[in-house]
Every structure is written in structure tokens, then in C-alpha cells.
Amino acid sequence: MLLIAGLGNPGATYAKNRHNIGFMAVDEIARRWDFGPQRSKFQGFVCEGSIPTPGGPVKALILKPQTFYNEAGRAVREALNFYKIDPADLVVFYDEIDLAPGRFRMKAGGGAAGNNGVRSITAQVGPYFRRARLGTGHPGDKTLVHGHVLSDFHKADLKWVEPLIQACADAAPLLAAGEDEKYQTEVMRLAPAEKADPRKLARGEGQ
Numbered sequence: 001m002l003l004i005a006g007l008g009n010p011g012a013t014y015a016k017n018r019h020n021i022g023f024m025a026v027d028e029i030a031r032r033w034d035f036g037p038q039r040s041k042f043q044g045f046v047c048e049g050s051i052p053t054p055g056g057p058v059k060a061l062i063l064k065p066q067t068f069y070n071e072a073g074r075a076v077r078e079a080l081n082f083y084k085i086d087p088a089d090l091v092v093f094y095d096e097i098d099l100a101p102g103r104f105r106m107k108a109g110g111g112a113a114g115n116n117g118v119r120s121i122t123a124q125v126g127p128y129f130r131r132a133r134l135g136t137g138h139p140g141d142k143t144l145v146h147g148h149v150l151s152d153f154h155k156a157d158l159k160w161v162e163p164l165i166q167a168c169a170d171a172a173p174l175l176a177a178g179e180d181e182k183y184q185t186e187v188m189r190l191a192p193a194e195k196a197d198p199r200k201l202a203r204g205e206g207q
Contacts, residue, residue, distance in 0.1 A: 002051075002060040002176055003085050004029065005076050007094040007117040009150075010066040016152040018136040019069055022093040022117075025134060025165045026062045032169035035062060042078040043067050051176035058176040070116040073124030080125055090129040091175060092121060093168070097145060099135025102160035102193030104168070106180040107131045130180060134164065135193070160193060167191035 008014065008023035035049030044065040050057040065075035080090060094117055099105060109128050112119035139148040153161055167190035174183035
């Protein structure tokens with residue numbers, strides 16, 4: 001079984017925040033592949049289903065921790081332990097401020113790079129899990145990061161947010177097959193991101 005976790009904060013207040021794009025992506029995967037109903041378990045919301053691959057359908061559990069972003073590791077650990085899933089079969093979708101808006105990168109293992117949700121998961125299950133990093137851009141000043149990630153996407157952002165999360169769902173068979181490099185390529189083919197102007201990013205524009 002594959003565990004697909006999205007990072008975000010619970011409740012309507014945070015639903016449209018940049019920090020919640022991980023929730024948005026896994027919700028779209030569940031919708032696209034007709035996963036079962038959402039229920040409360042493992043300190044989060046879960047739903048089960050399967051994703052087709054050339055080798056046959058792969059069972060998957062989608063998890064949205066409700067512990068708040070910085071404590072997501074507790075929910076992830078519970079789910080991994082219950083199903084006896086190896087961390088190598090864990091994929092975590094989350095916002096990445098060090099990637100330009102609309103960019104997408106897969107990574108296996110490594111450090112947290114300042115992301116407290118990833119740091120929490122690493123502390124609970126180790127670093128050897130797969131990361132699906134959804135670029136949301138940097139505000140240009142580290143003192144502005146907290147407010148940036150906890151602010152809503154602007155209407156103008158939807159022109160790249162919606163295609164990106166849809167591409168993450170449409171290409172999911174490659175993810176389920178363990179083809180992370182091909183998955184990354186296909187997501188960016190389906191939702192090509194515009195090249196960011198570093199001068200605008202530094203001024204907090206084009207986010």
C-alpha cells in the first residue's frame with residue numbers, strides 16, 4: 001500500500017492558504033481516482049482507493065493530518081505503523097517556497113530545508129520518504145515568510161494552482177508505479193509553469 005499525505009492546516013480559515021496546497025493536491029487525487037469517503041482516523045482525515053498502473057492497481061491511502069502543519073509527523077507515523085507501510089512508500093505533498101510558483105519537483109530523502117511539517121515527519125519516521133514539492137514562491141524576505149505561507153492564494157494564482165493540482169492527479173499512475181522522475185516530468189508537461197522573474201519575486205510580485 002502507498003501512503004499519500006498532504007500537508008496543511010485544518011479548518012476553513014486556512015483552506016485557501018499557500019500552506020494548504022498539499023491538502024488541495026491530495027484532495028484532487030482522491031477525486032480523480034474515485035477514492036472512498038473521507039473519515040477520521042490517525043489524527044487526520046483519510047480515504048482509501050486504488051490508482052491504476054501498467055502492473056495493476058496500487059492500493060493507496062490518502063491522509064490529511066489534522067494536527068496542524070508543524071505536528072504532521074504524529075499522524076503520518078500512526079498510519080504507517082497501523083498498515084506496516086515502509087517510509088519508502090510514503091509520498092508527502094507540500095508547499096515549497098524555494099520553488100517558483102507553479103514549479104513541481106520530486107525528491108526522495110534529504111533534509112527539511114526549513115519546512116516544519118517535513119521536519120516533524122522526519123523526526124517521527126526518518127528522512128527516507130518521497131517528497132512532492134509544489135512551488136509557491138518566496139516573498140523575497142525571510143521575515144515575510146510566515147505571513148506569506150499563511151495567506152490565501154490570490155485570484156491570479158488560480159491560473160497555475162488549479163492546473164498544477166489537476167496535473168498531480170492526472171499523472172498519479174506514474175507516482176503509484178514508483179516512477180518519480182517520470183511523474184515529475186509529466187506533471188510539468190501537463191501544467192507548464194511560466195519562468196519567474198527574479199526581480200518581481202524579490203519585490204513580492206508575481207506570487
